[in-house]
Amino acid sequence: MDDDRYELRGRTDIDRGRRIVRGGGGLRLFAIRLLIVGLGLTLVPGSAAASDALKVTNARVSASDQIGIDLPLLLTIKNDAAEADAILRVRCPFANFSEKHTVDRGEGAPAMRAVKSIPIPENGTLELRQDGYHVMLLETRHKLVDGETFTCAVVFQKAGIKEAEVQVSRTP
């Protein structure tokens, strides 16, 4: 009887052990996720400090009551570097996707066209405009209220990732 009890207890301990391992696995996964998020956050200001020759200012997007729409993101890039650069990607928390656009002016009405990157001249300033180069934010995730601000990440070919404070305004 005593041996049986002991065996029984033993099994329970094994079961408990498994449960603990499973629990630990979950926790470990959670910790890894936290670590990835943490790394992602520290990487952004890290690369921003790497190249101070390029600055993003006056980033703005128009306010909207609608969800799931496409909105142009406008901003100014001042590049004091002796090398030309380019915008490769933009990530904003309030839009699912983004594209780089230019506007073609031919014989018909001006038409937007997606481009691979937006070129930025060396020792120069580029202003993104609705009727020129701009970033189109696709599928907005929620309403954008006048006065709100969001942080978007702009990825440059040479200057790396720059954080841009984006202002929501009624008249961008």
Ligand SMILES: [Cu+2]
């Ligand atoms: Cu566009």
